[in-house]
Amino acid sequence: MKKRRNILVLHGPNLNLLGEREPAVYGRKTLAELNRSLVAHAARLGLSLRIFQRNGEGELLDLLHRHRRWADGVLINPGAYAHYSYALRDGLAAVDLPAVEVHLSDIRKRESWRRVSVTAESCRAMTAGKGFRSYLEGLTRLAREL
Ligand code: DQA
Numbered sequence: 001m002k003k004r005r006n007i008l009v010l011h012g013p014n015l016n017l018l019g020e021r022e023p024a025v026y027g028r029k030t031l032a033e034l035n036r037s038l039v040a041h042a043a044r045l046g047l048s049l050r051i052f053q054r055n056g057e058g059e060l061l062d063l064l065h066r067h068r069r070w071a072d073g074v075l076i077n078p079g080a081y082a083h084y085s086y087a088l089r090d091g092l093a094a095v096d097l098p099a100v101e102v103h104l105s106d107i108r109k110r111e112s113w114r115r116v117s118v119t120a121e122s123c124r125a126m127t128a129g130k131g132f133r134s135y136l137e138g139l140t141r142l143a144r145e146l
Pocket of ligand 1: 105
């Protein structure tokens, strides 16, 4: 039987405003453009995607729970929740799927409170600081885990 390669993509808070939100940090391209790049890259890698953006921590957790049996892996940009959400960190551990965390900006080189990611500890890898490429490289990394 062919191996399933389903990826749940979760964009966290404020990422719906990509393109207009702090363009000097996050760029001028929109979330729709990012999602189109993700779908094209997924096709090259032979992956199926379900993509969601939510601002609420609980909503992101609900999606993780709801799609956990469909998904074989998770690509997540937790936004600011990365820095303090033990609930998301526990959620990622609970569903026990390979996950890769991505950030558009390089959180390791920004404010001190942003340098910590508690959610990354439940992920196999993190890619950050490369704009859209963080997501594409993260997806490639995840494909290797399947
Ligand atoms: C971000 C980095 C976070 O610190 C910030 O809160 C975001 C976006 C990024 O993609 O660079 O919302 O996750």
